[in-house]
Amino acid sequence: MDGDPEANFAHFCLQKFGWEPSKFLNLPIEERAFVIASCKVRVEDEKKKEAELKAKAAKRGR
16 A cells, blocks of 8 residues: 555545545554454455455466
8 A cells, every 4th residue: 555554544444435534544553453453354354355356267267
């Protein structure tokens, strides 16, 4: 991620969950840390699923 990490996570929450940035930025630090960790898990899961789909598509293309 480029730029300010908190701004990036606020942007992610806006795009994925419809949260206004202030909702994320005004969370207590422990809750914000939990949201950040949850976002990271979600992104990793999405990357894994995407890789699996690409692998299946490549097998079909042979």
